[in-house]
Amino acid sequence: MEPIAVLDQFSYIYPNSKNLVLKDISLTVNRGEFLGIIGATGAGKTTLCLAMTGIVPQFYGGRFFGKIAIAGLDTLDHSVSAIARHVGIVFEDPEVQITATSVENEIAFALENLCVPREEIMRRIPRVLKSVRLEGFEKKNPQELSGGQKQRLAIAAALALQPDLLILDEPTSQLDPIGSQEVFATVQALKEELGMAIVMVSHAAEEMAEFCDRLALLADGQLVALGTPQEIYAQTNFLKQHKLRPPEVAQVFSNISQTSGDCDQPLPIPVTLDAGIAALNLLYQQRSPNLSFPIPSTAPTTKKTLPLLSVQHLQHIYEDGTEAIRDLSLDIHAGEYVVIVGQNGAGKSTLVKHFLNLLKPTSGKVLVRDRDTRELSISELAQSIGYLAQNPDNQIFNTSVAKEVAFALPFLGYNAVQIKEATDRSLQAMQLQSHRDAHPLSLPKGERARIVIAALLAMNPDIVIFDEPTTGQDYQGASSILEVSRQLHQMGKTVIVITHHLYLMPDYADRAIVMGKGAILLDAPLRQAYHQVNLLQSTYLTPPQSVFLAQNLSKISDRPCPLITPQELANCFSISVAKQHLH
Known part of the structure; x- marks a missing residue:
């Protein structure tokens, strides 16, 4: 060579x-x-x-x-x-x-x-x-x-x-x-x-x-x-010690090894999808009598309340004649965690700019709490919707973390006491208290994203939008930002994440909106959406490897397997679950 x-x-x-x-x-x-x-x-x-x-x-x-x-x-x-x-x-x-x-x-x-x-x-x-x-x-x-x-x-x-x-x-x-x-x-x-x-x-x-x-x-x-x-x-485990994510196939088989008590004779760990499917077929033949199929629920929750955010027959045509959004209608309710996915150029960012009133509809309208966004002032909108851009550095311009977090509050009519309380509360929630006097740009990229989130949180919006928050992040950086999104969701916020990293979302989102060429191709519970493989691939997306393995398991076992995470697949092969199933 x-x-x-x-x-x-x-x-x-x-x-x-x-x-x-x-x-x-x-x-x-x-x-x-x-x-x-x-x-x-x-x-x-x-x-x-x-x-x-x-x-x-x-x-x-x-x-x-x-x-x-x-x-x-x-x-x-x-x-x-x-x-x-x-x-x-x-x-x-x-x-x-x-x-x-x-x-x-x-x-x-x-x-x-x-x-x-x-x-x-x-x-x-x-x-x-x-x-x-x-x-x-x-x-x-x-x-x-x-x-x-x-x-x-x-x-x-x-x-x-x-x-x-x-x-x-x-x-x-x-x-x-x-x-x-x-x-x-x-x-x-x-x-x-x-x-x-x-x-x-x-x-x-x-x-x-x-x-x-x-x-x-x-x-x-x-x-x-x-x-x-x-x-x-x-x-x-070696990869995780080095803050790296293994391929999902490897994670599935590593989890099967751990949950099925195979410590004496460890399973070989495949690392590509083809090898994973072959290994799954073999494992199924060996263990099919003991397999259990704990099927997670896919039933959508019914919404009886008024939507928090409503998009009605939205169309947007840019000056060069490009139709970026075509007759799009959508309701998002309080307390939801929604992921908006689609290829580059599908219209995701254009849609979000309408939420923020950064773009005006060519036709149709966007309502926040039943009020047209075109009628809302910037401060009114900021109290309803917080936005984290793909590059948080574009949103940082103060000389200390605390000043950055407090910056917008006087414009929203907060007095000095309220500003201090809201700033302290946000810094605490985002674990930034020890950095309050540091210059924001002196902190690592993941921490800088938390500063912007803390500043949004201080304004107490109902909805927080994360625009491609995991792009360019390593696995640890992506996970830490998504953990923050989970924290906000648990605090009662409505969370919208725009991404094309589908493998990161099963632990967080409950609903997926799939966009392609400016229209909604699918709006469904996450579990259901991830199994629409052909539709996802038509908009240049690919579901996590766990979905392909689950579909293969469904085919060879002739049972429905709407599974979407490595752990859910491993649970099918778990000795303890299988025993409970037999009793």
Whole structure:
């Protein structure tokens, strides 16, 4: 095997820091290999990617130890532009990479810099656009694309270079699940067709298990595990110790092992869906006499009260003629926890902007407590609806956490005593008391989201909206924000979460609204919605792996299995539940 990247006892310290961000990393990436890099936020994954392009240390400075060679070129002895002929990189945020005024020019730009002949450039553009689902967008200005489309364009531009090594740092974090799956499949095809080496950083455990040849697990700047996806992802407890989420299939079988008392003879843990289905079939044959089917209730609760939020025949047409919302009607009642899902561009954010009166309906109306949002002042609306944006930093502008939380209260007519009480109560609820005097931007990203939530909570709104709160978060960050949403729900708030991470929601939401092309495709209890696999896939969503396993179990047992979590599946194989069932 021909090595394309060789890291030999590589360590690095950023300027003005005393701490090693990467420590003694030795690693070889071979031509034609797909290496996944996993690790919690702060493990050093992005720094490792930058080091393999020469950007670290050439642009950053700092102290560099050991050696890195890319296609035989030492990254300290050769310029970044010389190394760029062999390595392409795609960052998590496509905005930092996109500069051209049209999609095709964006792809042509780097190729022209490398003096690729015009005919070859024209041949590559349609191919890479097709591979990232952007055919027909050649003339469009990149600034008119959605976040997910911009990310796909950045990937297309890097793919067009056909480098020896393609590095992707969280390239799918902004994408809908099928967009994410397609990026993995595209990258896999390039690896096979062109023998390109791929290094990808991602939290998408299911895709990493399916597509990677090897995984490197980083923790606190050290390489703590290196092996096949099967070797790494089957160690579910080891992953959790490192704040990582195993693929759901692995979690299901790990839970079955624990609940069915198989400690003497541990079950093999599959890590891909196909392997999981095969293992489930085998397990069913062995244990079918002892199986129990505790079927959870799917009955929707009837709502007799007036809706808290009502959307009536809403239509929104943007100035360029795009119909983003089509005749949409929807009621949300007090105390519900609703998840709104749909592909990038389905109209989710446009809908929420109408809730907040940031957009006016072309026709139809939005009512909050039976009042038209167009008639409500900003302060009246703020007391009804709190909104957490995808990037909480865009909502923070004060010099201390306490000032941030108290900021809006004088505008709502609170006096000094009420401001202090509401601020203290919110800081307490969000466990931010000890940070009250800290500068908000000095806290980690997950904590900054809590500051914005505390500020919303101080205004005591009835409804709290979380807009893609888990995008770009590692598993621990996503879970901690969703735990806050659960806390708010338990305090009696109505919670609306917009997301395309369906696997995160079964423990929280009770109702799912599925959007596609500006319309509601399905509005149902979460459990029911997750089993509408074809409908979800028609809007580029994919349900959790537990749903596919449950549907397989339903088929082989000829019994209904509307299960949606790893634990629910494991309970079918639980010895204790089975015994109770037999008695």
